[in-house]
Amino acid sequence: xxxxxxxxxxxxxxxxxxxxxxxxxxxxxxxxxxxxxxxxxxxxxxxxxxxxxxxxxxxxxxxxxxxxxxxxxxxxxxxxxxxxxxxxxxxxxxxxxxxxxxxxxxxxxxxxxxxxxxxxxxxxxxxxxxxxxxxxxxxxxxxxxxxxxxxxxxxxxxxxxxxxxxxxxxxxxxxxxxxxxxxxxxxxxxxxxxxxxxxxxxxxxxxxxxxxxxxxxxxxxxxxxxxxxxxxxxxxxxxxxxxxxxxxxxxxxxxxxxxxxxxxxxxxxxxxxxxxxxxxxxxxxxxxxxxxxxxxxxxxxxxxxxxxxxxxxxxxxxxxxxxxxxxxxxxxxxxxxxxxxxxxxxxxxxxxxxxxxxxxxxxxxxxxxxxxxxxxxxxxxxxxxxxxxxxxxxxxxxxxxxxxxxxxxxxxxxxxxxxxxxxxxxxxxxxxxxxxxxxxxxxxxxxxxxxxxxxxxxxxxxxxxxxxxxxxxxxxxxxxxxxxxxxxxxxxxxxxxxxxxxxxxxxxxxxxxxxxxxxxxxxxxxxxxxxxxxxxxxxxxxxxxxxxxxxxxxxxxxxxxxxxxxxxxxxxxxxxxxxxxxxxxxxxxxxxxxxxxxxxxxxxxxxxxxxxxxxxxxxxxxxxxxxxxxxxxxxxxxxxxxxxxxxxxxx
Amino acid sequence: xxxxxxxxxxxxxxxxxxxxxxxxxxxxxxxxxxxxxxxxxxxxxxxxxxxxxxxxxxxxxxxxxxxxxxxxxxxxxxxxxxxxxxxxxxxxxxxxxxxxxxxx
Numbered sequence: 001x002x003x004x005x006x007x008x009x010x011x012x013x014x015x016x017x018x019x020x021x022x023x024x025x026x027x028x029x030x031x032x033x034x035x036x037x038x039x040x041x042x043x044x045x046x047x048x049x050x051x052x053x054x055x056x057x058x059x060x061x062x063x064x065x066x067x068x069x070x071x072x073x074x075x076x077x078x079x080x081x082x083x084x085x086x087x088x089x090x091x092x093x094x095x096x097x098x099x100x101x102x103x104x105x106x107x108x109x110x111x112x113x114x115x116x117x118x119x120x121x122x123x124x125x126x127x128x129x130x131x132x133x134x135x136x137x138x139x140x141x142x143x144x145x146x147x148x149x150x151x152x153x154x155x156x157x158x159x160x161x162x163x164x165x166x167x168x169x170x171x172x173x174x175x176x177x178x179x180x181x182x183x184x185x186x187x188x189x190x191x192x193x194x195x196x197x198x199x200x201x202x203x204x205x206x207x208x209x210x211x212x213x214x215x216x217x218x219x220x221x222x223x224x225x226x227x228x229x230x231x232x233x234x235x236x237x238x239x240x241x242x243x244x245x246x247x248x249x250x251x252x253x254x255x256x257x258x259x260x261x262x263x264x265x266x267x268x269x270x271x272x273x274x275x276x277x278x279x280x281x282x283x284x285x286x287x288x289x290x291x292x293x294x295x296x297x298x299x300x301x302x303x304x305x306x307x308x309x310x311x312x313x314x315x316x317x318x319x320x321x322x323x324x325x326x327x328x329x330x331x332x333x334x335x336x337x338x339x340x341x342x343x344x345x346x347x348x349x350x351x352x353x354x355x356x357x358x359x360x361x362x363x364x365x366x367x368x369x370x371x372x373x374x375x376x377x378x379x380x381x382x383x384x385x386x387x388x389x390x391x392x393x394x395x396x397x398x399x400x401x402x403x404x405x406x407x408x409x410x411x412x413x414x415x416x417x418x419x420x421x422x423x424x425x426x427x428x429x430x431x432x433x434x435x436x437x438x439x440x441x442x443x444x445x446x447x448x449x450x451x452x453x454x455x456x457x458x459x460x461x462x463x464x465x466x467x468x469x470x471x472x473x474x475x476x477x478x479x480x481x482x483x484x485x486x487x488x489x490x491x492x493x494x495x496x497x498x499x500x501x502x503x504x505x506x507x508x509x510x511x512x513x514x515x516x517x518x519x520x521x522x523x524x525x526x527x528x529x530x531x532x533x534x535x536x537x538x539x540x541x542x543x544x545x546x547x548x549x550x551x552x553x554x555x556x557x558x559x560x561x562x563x564x565x566x567x568x569x570x571x572x573x574x575x576x577x578x579x580x581x582x583x584x585x586x587x588x589x590x591x592x593x594x595x596x597x598x599x600x601x602x603x604x605x606x607x608x609x610x611x612x613x614x615x616x617x618x619x620x621x622x623x624x625x626x627x628x629x630x631x632x633x634x635x636x637x638x639x640x641x642x643x644x645x646x647x648x649x650x651x
Numbered sequence: 652x653x654x655x656x657x658x659x660x661x662x663x664x665x666x667x668x669x670x671x672x673x674x675x676x677x678x679x680x681x682x683x684x685x686x687x688x689x690x691x692x693x694x695x696x697x698x699x700x701x702x703x704x705x706x707x708x709x710x711x712x713x714x715x716x717x718x719x720x721x722x723x724x725x726x727x728x729x730x731x732x733x734x735x736x737x738x739x740x741x742x743x744x745x746x747x748x749x750x751x752x753x754x755x
Contacts, residue, residue, distance in 0.1 A: 611751035613686075614678060621674050 005051045007067055007084045007137060010094065013044040014129035021126065025119025034109050037122035041105050041129055045098035052091055066139055066203065073142075080200055085139035089492040092337060093136040093269055096344045097262050101129050103466035104257040107352050110462035111253050111359060121161060121251065128154035132262055136269060141190050141200040144270070148186065148234065151263045152179045158258060159250040171246035178243040182233015189226030192219065202273065209276050216280050224277055224284030227270065228291075235267030235321045237295045242559060244318055248310040252355030255310060260317045260351050261344040268324040268340050272333040272493050279331060279494075286416060289329020293410075293420040293427075296322030298556075300430035304437070305542075305552045307367050309354050312438050316391065317347055319427060323406055326424060330417050332409030333493035334486035339402035341485075345477045346390040346399055349470035353384035356459040356467065357442060361449070367438065372447040376456035379464045381443050383471035388439045390474040392432035392520045395513070400520075401478030403428060404513050405496075411512060412502055425519055432523025440531035662703040669696035683735055683745040687728075694724050 017040030025033050055065070068083035086094075105125060112121050131154055135147025152175075160172030194200060196219055197208045209215065231237070236244035247259045258264070271278060271288065278285055296319045303315035320343050327336030358365055360377050374381045390397035393404070407428075411421040449456075458464070486496030502508070530537050542549040554560075608619070669692060676689030698717045705713025739745055 613747040613750060614681075617677055621678060 005054060005065065005067070005086065006047055007051065007065075007086055008069060009047045010044050010051075010098070010137060011130050011133040013040045013047070014126040014133065016040055017126035018123050018130060021119050022123035025123055028119065030118060033119045033122060037126060038102070038105050038109065040126060041098060041102045044129065044133070045102045048091075048094045048098045051086060052095065055086060055091060068139075077198055078194070080140055080142050082143065083139040083201070084137040085202070086137070087492050088489050089269070089272060089337065090136045092341060092489070094133060096341055097129065097132050097136065100261045100344050100348050100470070101132075101257055103469055104253050104261075104348060104352065107256075107355070107463050107466040108251075108253040110460045111355055112251060113460075115251075117161070121158075124154055124157045124161070125254070125257070128158070128258060128263070132266075135266055139202055141193065141202075144273075145183075145186060145190065148230070148266065148270075149183065151258070151266065152176060152183070152234070155179075155247070155258050155263055158254040159247045161250055161254070165249070168249040171243075171249040175243040175247050178240050179233050182230045182240055185226045185229025185233070189223050189230065192223045192226060196223070206276055209280065217283065220277055221281040221284050224274075224281045225287065227274055227277070228284060228288060231267030231270050231325075232291065233267075234270075235264050235325070236318050237267070237291050237322060237325055238298060241295060241299065241318050242562060245311055245314045245555075248308070248314050252310065252351060252358060255314070256348045256351030256355070259314070260347040264317065264321060265324065265340045265344070268321065268328060268336055271325075271328045272337055275328070275331070275333050275493055278328070285329050285331060287329070289326050289410070289413075289416065289420055292322045292325025292327070292329050293423040294322070295319065296326060296427045297423050297430075298322075300427045300434065301552055302555050303434045304430060305549060308365050309357065309367050309370070309438060309442065310351075310365055312367070312434060313347070313350055313354060316350075316431065316435065319431060320347065320391070323403060323424065323427070326410060326420060327406040330406075330410045330413035330420070331494070332406060332413075332496065334489040334496050335402065335405035335409050335482060337489060337493070338482055338485050339406055342390070342398035342402040342474070342477045345470055346387045346397075346474040349383060349387040349467060349474050350391065352463070352467055352470065353380050353387060356380040356463055357384075359459050359463070360456045364449070367441040369449050370442045370447075371445045371449075372443070373456055374443040377443075377458050379458060379467065383464075383467040384443070385439065386471040386474050388435045390478075392435050392523065393428055393516055394432075394520050394524075395517050396475075396479070398474050398476070398478035400513075400517065401482060404516050405482035407516060408509055408512050409497055411508075412497055425516065428516055429519045429523045432520040433527050436524045436527035437531050440527060444532055445534055659703055659707050663700055666696045666700040666703065669693075669699065681746050681748060683738070683747055683750070686747060687731055687735065691724060691728070694720055 017036050020036050021028075021033055025036075028036075065086040066083060067085070068081045070082045071079070072082050073080040105122075108121065108125065112118055115121065128151060131147045131150025133147075135144055135151060138144035138147055156172045156176040159175050160169050162168045163172075190200060193205060197205045199205060199208070233240045244259060244264065248255055250259070278288065299315045299318035299322060303312050303319065306312045306315060320339070324336045324339050324343070327333070327339060357370070357373060357377065357380060360373070360380070361370065364370065386397065390399040393400045403424075407421055407424050410417045410424060413420075447456075482496060490496070530541075551557075608615075610616075673689045673691075673693030673696060676692065677686055680686055680689065698720055701713040701717045701720070703713075705711065705717075735745065738750060742750065744750075
């Protein structure tokens with residue numbers, strides 16, 4: 001009865017775009033490829049907007065709006081359907097995915113204009129939108145898992161878009177393998193859910209939980225931790241964050257869409273979607289919060305010293321995702337989703353603006369070779385300023401509201417929450433510092449470019465329009481306020497804390513906000529002190545704390561540690577144990593054995609095929625004699641056969 | 652026992668002897684013509700046993716089979732002799748040991 005929402009169109013349209021560009025794009029003219037690539041996501045976005053209007057106008061309807069299209073798996077007690085659900089949470093996600101996604105598609109037309117494989121790029125991008133919308137629309141874990149794996153695939157394909165560059169191919173593979181570790185946890189979680197509830201539907205599991213209020217901890221902790229492993233892999237949290245910085249090998253709009261705004265937030269979405277399970281397990285929630293706060297702080301420290309503009313943003317993304325996990329971990333799901341939304345705006349903006357800078361400099365990504373671009377790239381400068389101020393958390397831009405909401409809820413969440421609040425606050429200081437550092441190094445001061453072949457030029461309007469729109473969203477996106485946003489989401493993820501009814505009241509909320517803004521301004525001031533004009537303060541600090549500086553610039557040697565502790569032993573084990581014993585001895589040995597037996601038998605049997613007529617006839621006669629003998633022997637032994645004595649008896 | 656008639660078993664022994672002679676001739680002779688004649692000998696040995704049993708059991712089916720066998724043997728002789736002539740023209744020999752192109 002709800003079919004007039006046409007939910008299936010939302011994933012189907014980008015998929016159609018993927019098929020058209022993927023199969024025919026090589027032969028189509030570029031303009032047509034762009035039309036297909038932009039048209040289908042736009043249509044999908046319009047369907048989402050239409051669904052949103054219908055959904056909001058029918059407010060008293062029970063949620064979620066569940067539409068089952070077809071049964072999928074019917075095996076004994078296991079029933080899984082192709083069913084989609086629309087509720088407030090998936091609506092917010094869909095608006096972000098298709099809206100920001102469409103803007104990034106527009107941007108890509110300008111950014112990728114001169115690249116080979118234009119059609120391939122857009123077919124992958126549409127494929128990504130297909131899987132991502134499936135992920136958020138799915139009504140059961142298995143269909144969600146399809147989207148989950150699919151976005152991983154699209155991410156792999158797009159990271160490795162420049163597959164002729166070894167580093168890009170390696171980065172794609174790394175992302176895929178690390179994500180597989182998380183997916184393993186997701187799968188285990190699904191098996192546990194199936195054994196506990198006998199269903200994979202969100203609705204059935206939710207009602208199963210509601211019917212059994214005594215079910216706490218235990219199996220639910222195990223399920224939560226397994227799902228958390230999946231979320232940690234997808235959302236690049238400690239200990240599985242290592243793939244995201246390398247994922248910057250992909251084209252910059254991909255980094256904006258997949259590795260900042262949408263795909264990496266799938267883990268946060270998943271935790272919010274399954275929050276009823278997490279709510280029953282305080283231990284799992286505490287783990288989520290600690291992982292989130294630790295990742296936020298850790299990634300922010302690494303971002304302080306990175307010199308590649310995209311790597312700074314990558315670590316910043318990891319750090320901001322840590323904030324979202326922190327929000328989830330203190331059961332402030334709507335605050336986490338709020339931050340997810342504002343982050344999608346300003347981080348997509350920052351990546352696209354960084355892409356515009358890189359484009360304007362002819363591919364230069366090193367912050368040390370930028371500087372003084374303010375005059376050359378005015379639109380990029382102003383939009384990026386909005387993004388930087390927003391992420392730094394300065395009132396009244398979007399990042400302030402969402403980050404403040406998370407920090408406030410953390411502060412109200414017991415002793416653990418209070419200590420994590422301080423981690424978050426320090427991270428906010430670091431965030432403000434490294435973002436303004438990036439901003440000063442890129443746009444202020446004198447140009448430090450070493451390559452003067454490409455005088456900096458502003459990007460075309462196809463790239464600047466999305467920047468302007470995203471800048472407007474980064475400025476205004478937070479004005480809706482956590483209270484209204486939380487009220488909207490509360491049917492799905494539960495109510496937000498009302499400051500007026502908490503200890504400390506409204507004044508505590510305002511005080512915490514003020515502290516956050518002051519901290520952000522301090523970060524700005526320090527960055528200004530260090531990087532506004534050319535001076536030796538950064539170098540002096542680096543030498544005076546050389547140990548810390550080396551540690552940070554090598555990213556805590558985590559990649560090296562993982563490589564030596566996990567990757568190399570695995571490679572060696574597969575080469576020597578599996579390679580020699582497994583492949584060499586067992587596989588190759590058995591293959592040779594079988595082949596040897598066949599050859600030997602063939603050598604013996606081929607002697608029969610002499611081609612000599614008399615040898616054939618000899619075998620024929622011998623066979624006839626053997627049959628005759630068999631008949632006679634059969635009679636003699638009394639087990640059948642032809643009794644020849646009958647003939648002698650004269651019958 | 653009727654002394655005026657030959658016992659059935661004698662016919663069958665004769666048939667078996669003829670058949671064995673045919674087999675032995677088929678196996679040991681090198682000339683293709685002789686091998687061919689041995690096949691005819693085997694066929695006629697079988698014909699003899701057909702007729703014997705037809706007489707023994709007063710059934711006409713055995714006689715009819717003999718006519719079939721004769722007809723097939725005649726056709727086979729025509730085709731077989733044609734092949735033999737073709738082989739002789741091609742290879743100038745009818746020694747079966749030298750006609751061994753069928754092997755690998």
